[in-house]
Amino acid sequence: MTFIWKNGRFHTDEHLISVCDRALRGDGVFTTMLCVDGMPIHLNLHIERISNNAKILGLPLLKDNKWEGELKNAVKALIEKNNATKGQYCLTITITRGIAERGLATPLQTEPTIFIRLAPAPEHMPPLHAIIAQSVRRNEGSPLSQIKTLNYGDHILARQEAENAGAHEAILLNNAGHVTCFTVGNLFIANNGQLSTPPLSDGVMDGIIRRLWIERGSITERSLTVTDLETADGIFMTNSLRGIIAIGRLGDKTFGNADTPFDADIHLG
């Protein structure tokens, strides 16, 4: 898309990040949502989450939350500016600690770097082929595993492992051997008509669709093992861009009845 919004202004050159920005040490948070005909879906939930995530990381945002309203206005202005008022787009908001001196010390005064960008919406996906990542575990001992930060290195490794195996996605286990999530989505299993998903405390990102599905349905939050995956009737991935997607194959096992649940369009608002 032509225009990017950053700290109050529209820009056309995408080189907006300083080499001294703490973004380059994973010191920031982001959120991605679907835009349908100019409407950012679940915008309030995304703003609320990124605001909470920023607090957990200790980012220097204003305390009165007035910036949240300004951010919503900026989202709408950017959609207008890009003429993205028809069709589906993907909108990402990123907040970093901003430009700081070298080193990890918390800077006394920093203006956060806040930017918003639009990208084409992802294409329709077939039932996914997934593997269980062997190369990397998710860190249940970090509160950052429950929020959406810029630290995606472990997921990038897992995704490469999936691609090398000819699969679309990887499921990450934590260091205790419990199931956590996919590289870009939360995980649910169906068994005898009962849906289950791992608790956040196992090192699970607090996904918006995960949250909505738990609110709407009778979902059990419990730690899941590899055996739970292998004996499941169905496995589903959720994320804000795609809603609920069935896993068609996990390793050697295929899931015959890979229909997505009734509220697969939960991501459309």
Place this chain on the structure above:
Amino acid sequence: MTFIWKNGRFHTDEHLISVCDRALRGDGVFTTMLCVDGMPIHLNLHIERISNNAKILGLPLLKDNKWEGELKNAVKALIEKNNATKGQYCLTITITRGIAERGLATPLQTEPTIFIRLAPAPEHMPPLHAIIAQSVRRNEGSPLSQIKTLNYGDHILARQEAENAGAHEAILLNNAGHVTCFTVGNLFIANNGQLSTPPLSDGVMDGIIRRLWIERGSITERSLTVTDLETADGIFMTNSLRGIIAIGRLGDKTFGNADTPFDADIHLG
């Protein structure tokens, strides 16, 4: 410093990173070294390590390693260009996967973003006051814990915890409760004249000074517990900018004999 080197050119505007650069998902590696009177200390070891780190992360570098020689030339040219030929500076090389489409899929073709920058050398440090981080664990289940990637989120949390406690540094444990490292350095303990340091497999970054010290001295690599810290005669942090620094205080315990070992200047080459 005035000039930054990026992909073959000198720049004066520090806004060199695209909002679409995979750096913003932790998809890159870096290394930091001391420059003394224009000499980048242990440059070959740093280039060798960042090259190996880039391979582990699967970054799209040329296979013939010719870029390593070009990078060394760029380092020297940048020092000249900035007139940093007298005194001490800190030099950082960063390599990211480069600009890619949204999402975590490995891009088929990307030119890596490679940049080098200089910053003032850190000031002299007193014997450090450290704590054991309670807020976050290090991920022993990720190979990225052994290399120097852009994913410093967990260490940023630990560092904030240290600062909030009035301390300089935090020691991170892994999920198994073993000692790993400081937020910006490796950890050694002295006990009855014997030095020990945790093995990389506990989730320890492969530091250059750690490696040199192990080569030079009779250091035991073994898993360390909190009790090992509490009963140690001395605790030391190593990093490439500061060499070997004594910990003067850990929580409530002070270390009377906090003299640094004889080769404290190992970082000076």
